Amino acid sequence: MAYGCSGGGLVAYADANSSNGVHALATPEPVSKKKKVVVLGTGWAGTSFLKKLNSPSYDVQVISPRNYFAFTPLLPSVTCGTVEARSIVEPIRNIVRKKNVDICFWEAECFKIDAENKKVYCRSNQNANMNGKEEFVVEYDYLVIAMGARPNTFNTPGVMEYCNFLKEVEDAQKIRRSVIDNFEKASLPNLSDEERKRILHFVVVGGGPTGVEFAAELHDFVNEDLIKIYPSAKDFVKITLLEAADHILNMFDKRITDFAEEKFRRDGIDVKLGSMVVKVSDKDISTKVRGSGETTSIPYGMVVWSTGIGTHPVIRDFMRQIGQNNRRALATDEWLRVEGFNNVYALGDCATINQRKVMEDISAIFKKADKDNSGTLTVKEFQEVINDICERYPQVELYLKNKKMRNIVDLLKEAKGDVAKESIELNIEEFKTALSEVDSQMKNLPATAQVASQQGTYLANCFNRMEEVENNPEGPLRFRGEGRHRFRPFRYKHLGQFAPLGGEQTAAQLPGDWVSIGHSTQWLWYSVYASKQVSWRTRALVVSDWTRRFIFGRDSSRTA
Numbered sequence: 278m279a280y281g282c283s284g285g286g287l288v289a290y291a292d293a294n295s296s297n298g299v300h301a302l303a304t305p306e307p308v309s310k311k312k313k314v315v316v317l318g319t320g321w322a323g324t325s326f327l328k329k330l331n332s333p334s335y336d337v338q339v340i341s342p343r344n345y346f347a348f349t350p351l352l353p354s355v356t357c358g359t360v361e362a363r364s365i366v367e368p369i370r371n372i373v374r375k376k377n378v379d380i381c382f383w384e385a386e387c388f389k390i391d392a393e394n395k396k397v398y399c400r401s402n403q404n405a406n407m408n409g410k411e412e413f414v415v416e417y418d419y420l421v422i423a424m425g426a427r428p429n430t431f432n433t434p435g436v437m438e439y440c441n442f443l444k445e446v447e448d449a450q451k452i453r454r455s456v457i458d459n460f461e462k463a464s465l466p467n468l469s470d471e472e473r474k475r476i477l478h479f480v481v482v483g484g485g486p487t488g489v490e491f492a493a494e495l496h497d498f499v500n501e502d503l504i505k506i507y508p509s510a511k512d513f514v515k516i517t518l519l520e521a522a523d524h525i526l527n528m529f530d531k532r533i534t535d536f537a538e539e540k541f542r543r544d545g546i547d548v549k550l551g552s553m554v555v556k557v558s559d560k561d562i563s564t565k566v567r568g569s570g571e572t573t574s575i576p577y578g579m580v581v582w583s584t585g586i587g588t589h590p591v592i593r594d595f596m597r598q599i600g601q602n603n604r605r606a607l608a609t610d611e612w613l614r615v616e617g618f619n620n621v622y623a624l625g626d627c628a629t630i631n632q633r634k635v636m637e638d639i640s641a642i643f644k645k646a647d648k649d650n651s652g653t654l655t656v657k658e659f660q661e662v663i664n665d666i667c668e669r670y671p672q673v674e675l676y677l678k679n680k681k682m683r684n685i686v687d688l689l690k691e692a693k694g695d696v697a698k699e700s701i702e703l704n705i706e707e708f709k710t711a712l713s714e715v716d717s718q719m720k721n722l723p724a725t726a727q728v729a730s731q732q733g734t735y736l737a738n739c740f741n742r743m744e745e746v747e748n749n750p751e752g753p754l755r756f757r758g759e760g761r762h763r764f765r766p767f768r769y770k771h772l773g774q775f776a777p778l779g780g781e782q783t784a785a786q787l788p789g790d791w792v793s794i795g796h797s798t799q800w801l802w803y804s805v806y807a808s809k810q811v812s813w814r815t816r817a818l819v820v821s822d823w824t825r826r827f828i829f830g831r832d833s834s835r836t837a
């Protein structure tokens with residue numbers, strides 16, 4: 278039996294004689310009748326899967342280079358010491374200590390997935406004194422890939438070398454140290470004012486929720502805490518937010534975007550819209566203004582790069598193997614199975630549900646809906662098509678809601694111009710236009726913790742019922758007229774999103790197009806994020822950090 282593992286996990290240790298450094302089993306392991314489930318990753322998706330899994334019929338092996346779960350929505354707060362790094366992490370071994378499920382954890386990273394042979398190749402983080410045993414192979418019956426994503430640099434020169442990212446706990450800790458470093462550096466005696474200005478110029482690239490929240494946190498940290506202890510820095514410090522699009526927070530309601538831009542302007546955060554970063558050097562960041570093409574070079578002291586996510590290299594390699602080139606994430610079906618594999622699942626930021634199929638044969642959809650073969654669809658028929666599509670693809674529903682199209686008549690009006698409700702009929706061309714508008718917007722579910730954790734929970738529920746449905750395969754009816762499937766497909770339930778804007782103000786866009794902005798929403802944010810903590814320990818730590826910050830301010834010591 279493998280050390281530290283309660284079940285009979287098949288773990289193959291590296292052998293010095295093997296051709297690729299990784300070899301088959303050194304000694305035969307006792308054969309377990311339980312199905313072997315391998316989970317890659319201990320982020321939102323992997324952890325919510327593990328938390329909900331309660332069937333004793335699996336041997337579960339969890340592989341991740343970090344032995345903890347991190348509550349990423351509070352990472353921006355860690356960058357400025359509003360909460361401490363240790364308060365937002367929970368050891369994965371604590372989380373998986375369950376009485377009735379055999380789960381063991383290996384702190385290692387997977388570097389290759391071999392789905393044909395049902396194996397994953399892993400390498401331990403502990404490279405010292407392992408005598409070539411740091412690599413091993415794990416076999417599986419079911420594989421759950423939840424490896425997340427990497428920051429997207431768009432291959433911009435200099436970004437990897439000179440920018441900070443905000444993806445992991447270590448990134449947030451590094452940013453915190455760098456901010457204080459820069460204040461100390463700028464206080465040294467023999468610097469020119471020009472140099473002080475450069476060192477205290479903090480540039481945030483990307484006006485999405487993370488970039489905006491970080492800029493707001495930094496503004497509060499500087500104005501509420503640092504200025505008091507570095508009074509001479511007051512005239513030199515500056516925060517700039519660069520956004521390539523026309524607005525920041527452009528996935529939010531316009532009222533929130535407008536409020537955030539106006540608040541940042543009042544706070545003195547320089548928001549440069551339509552500014553695309555083309556190059557970063559050790560002291561300057563070069564931007565190109567959209568439209569005019571004018572380039573500007575901005576001297577900086579620290580840059581935080583937050584422009585969305587790209588593909589994990591191991592996932593990219595796996596996608597190449599299975600013919601899913603030119604995608605950002607692994608395509609799965611609606612049951613989260615990687616296309617072409619019945620026993621490989623992908624969830625969270627590394628996956629995307631392939632929703633294009635519905636649009637592949639647009640004429641077939643039209644014909645099916647056109648019951649009287651008239652060549653036109655009535656409002657009612659079109660409504661049925663859309664209801665069907667919404668049932669399969671929750672993101673279409675979300676899109677319609679976001680566009681404030683409470684019903685399909687609005688969509689038809691957009692496709693046909695402002696026509697009175699009763700008289701609307703669509704021919705195939707108009708039908709295509711109406712659907713392609715929706716289609717172009719329903720690319721992916723957002724890459725959020727909310728999606729990842731709902732997927733983890735959904736999949737665990739499927740696994741919990743796997744044995745039961747194997748004996749009774751006639752599952753629920755899938756969709757009207759499309760037969761049955763063992764499980765209902767995954768359906769995302771959007772619970773709303775927050776955008777903290779600093780100064781104890783937060784914006785929230787909640788289901789039903791309810792928008793709320795201000796101090797009271799900040800209290801809603803506090804209560805939601807406290808309640809969402811993964812354990813009572815982290816909940817207590819986070820709440821006590823917030824209280825400490827209210828009473829004493831943030832800690833600005835260099836060792837923090």
Ligand code: FAD
Nearest residue numbers: 318319320321322349350387424425625626724725726727
């Ligand atoms: P992750 O949580 O990133 O987990 C990936 C896991 O895979 C990690 O455990 C990692 O160690 C592991 N891994 C990596 N490489 C390997 C490998 N080679 N082998 C094995 N394991 C590996 N979402 C929200 O809904 N609300 C928010 O307010 C919010 N705020 C955010 C703030 C920040 C600063 C960031 C960075 C993200 C935020 N998100 C938010 C997004 C959210 O964090 C992600 O969508 C979510 O973490 C995705 O979950 P995941 O499990 O797919 O990936």
